Amino acid sequence: MGTRRDVLGGIGAGVFASALGGSAQAAPKRKLGYAVVGLGYYATRQIMPNLKDCEFAELKALVSGTPAKLEKYGAEYGIPKTHQYSYETYDRIRDNPDIDIVYVVLPNSMHAEYTIRAHQAGKHVMCEKPMAVSVAECQAMIAAAKKAGKKLMIGYRCHFEPYNLKAIETVKSGALGKPTLIFAEHGFYAGPNQWRLDKALSGGGSMMDIGIYSLNAARYLSGEEPVEVSAMEYTDRSDPRFKTVEDRIDWQLRFPSGLIADCVSSYSSNHNHYRVTGRKGWVELEPATNYEGQEMWTRLEGKREQVVLPKPAKNQFVRQLDHLPECIMSGREPIVSGEEGLRDMRLIEAIYRAAREHRAITLA
């Protein structure tokens, strides 16, 4: 194992892929080891349980600032003390060859630092969305990955969810005719007293957290990059939840083809829905981006129909978690790399600016 790990860790992914003939199927069935950084709800309830079902990945280490969490989840997942780290001892992951990938599931403002430190320790990184809290941070993360010769993937789970993939395929197939409108709405009621309402940790309000689903969906459904954005915000600053972050922000994107996307982000009402309309009809998901329970409808030639897909062998979490090891072993770039996170972050900055300046922003 030591030798194999040295090969995976030490040789550029492209070289490794080339040695294997560039095929994932030719790669050995070894599972790459994940260290999960930040043991909050999403990490412990979604990522860690789903790692058990992965074909190419397994949980190998834990990083947390709370000793009781390390003890609890260490026992539950059989992670020895030697593979448990605090934020102070985090950089020692460098010396642990069982750790191939670091999954950063911390509050948004910590993404850049912990991603860069992981790269500096010679590890690949999966980082939750939003990638970071500024374009500058995203660029630094991409540079760190490049310098280390390691991969950086952003946790855009929906790119691995069958109904979302089917929606993309439906748009691409031409079944809707030329697409004219994407409407995408995401939101939930954010209760008080949580890190996401503290800008120092979250970097922003609903836009960063849940609105990014509307934004990313507009991009993957259109298959285009927008050329103009306008936006409108409403935040009741007398609401103690919104001392530092925004509540609601809606924006419009204009794409080169003429497609317009109207997008919604809210911390005051529940939304999880999108619809793409073309000349011949529409495709709709509701819920669209939940952990499970997606429902899909189409209206084509005036006929409204529900689309039901077979249950996939791997759910969206498992597919996402397996994708990075597959890319590492085959030398491919992840379908949702740091560049993808950076593109969203550039748009988020433009959306905030458009709302703040009450004017449309032309995108480069």
Added chain:
Amino acid sequence: MGTRRDVLGGIGAGVFASALGGSAQAAPKRKLGYAVVGLGYYATRQIMPNLKDCEFAELKALVSGTPAKLEKYGAEYGIPKTHQYSYETYDRIRDNPDIDIVYVVLPNSMHAEYTIRAHQAGKHVMCEKPMAVSVAECQAMIAAAKKAGKKLMIGYRCHFEPYNLKAIETVKSGALGKPTLIFAEHGFYAGPNQWRLDKALSGGGSMMDIGIYSLNAARYLSGEEPVEVSAMEYTDRSDPRFKTVEDRIDWQLRFPSGLIADCVSSYSSNHNHYRVTGRKGWVELEPATNYEGQEMWTRLEGKREQVVLPKPAKNQFVRQLDHLPECIMSGREPIVSGEEGLRDMRLIEAIYRAAREHRAITLA
């Protein structure tokens, strides 16, 4: 009959209402006479057939520039030659006491002229939406009605449609909690070579024609007047349909309560839908503003349910057509007066300006 008509035509509506105790029920069952101006699709397929079912209205005269249409519909509806007018002889309606109300169903750019001439002839007016093609025209129409001491109502049919009324009631009832978002989309594929694509006749593209349904719905569903508008247009000027008018224009409205409306208008895809979301759930109509076939759903406390209303005794057309005579007889103002049309037109001008100048417009 002559005396009665003189009373109705010659005395201010308020005085008449007062004489009757202000109650429509106390008014005699006489039907007021409509002259329909412009014998196109909407007039001949919707308005004229529905006038037959009215309680307080009947078709009494026809105005058209096409002699064959006058002959055809004159015969079909039993309208004698003495009650048929061309645009040249139109002003002679002044001398016809059987005509109480003129219904203007002409291309948009003719609304103001034919409304004002009707008022000058001493008649009440029902004018189709959009009220006119500019704020200035709307103001002139309101002034003409006032000067004549006659009523002016705009053909906002949806204010008389049971599902739309139920949606308004649902929002007002508080069942949704505090409303945060209205999404309203209206559009259809406009085939080439029709008056609505000629700006000289239509005054504008999809916004004037079908987008106004999204706009008016945002106002009646919110029960508020917006304070800010932003907008984004896309028109392919190489498409021969769009030499003079816009194809698609989407806009955002911010209301004083913090409610945001995202609205869609299109001449390149079919849309007829709105949803109002609040903290506790949403109410949705699709189709929302069609001539018939409205379907309504709510999601309250996570439970999605269809709402089916009993078939009303009078459909939305009949209720709209009866409303103006009822107002005339009782001395009330129509619920959709010239002021209502003017409010939409002010917003349409602001939406066009926001799109043209790529910036948000603050509304007075």
